[in-house]
Amino acid sequence: AQSVTQLDSQVPVFEEAPVELRCNYSSSVSVYLFWYVQYPNQGLQLLLKYLSGSTLVKGINGFEAEFNKSQTSFHLRKPSVHISDTAEYFCAVTSFGNEKLTFGTGTRLTIIP
């Protein structure tokens, strides 16, 4: 079985400050990792994904994430946030041969002007 833990349910950040959203996973097999964003009253949009290779993954809207196998983490970062980044962020995991995504409970990012 696979699971995802998002350690922070809410993260308030001042505009133009950096942010890190934490994600830890548990799996007995090699994993693929994803970050999705959900704006109010919308579906989920893929920010970035890690499949293999370089552990630093760059995504859309200036976000990046680093896969750390030893710490079983996949934290999401952005060097300077904007008001438009206000949303719910979900980390998800799956594995080879498995299209079922297992999501964390989400982190609500609030940008303070």
Place this chain on the structure above:
Amino acid sequence: DAGVTQSPTHLIKTRGQQVTLRCSPISGHKSVSWYQQVLGQGPQFIFQYYEKEERGRGNFPDRFSARQFPNYSSELNVNALLLGDSALYLCASSLESGLGTDTQYFGPGTRLTVL
């Protein structure tokens, strides 16, 4: 190209009723998955269909069923609705099944309220 579309956008039902939710995948995508997102939680996997066959099922009761049509669109049916079925139901499509590497593209969801 149009993204994943779902209908209806909102639905209000009473306990014991039945509901059908519809999803049209992105053109060329053959795999459709359904997820339930209860308020304040992450999406939970319900079903995955590929080429009209069920390829995966989450931990949901038999009241939940789905099917995929020859044009790859899909329906999710829920019978004997309970208050706890109130949620946002998300449909996701991807190119093909079985790898896990394909990006799943999500629709805007159908918000179901059970009174």
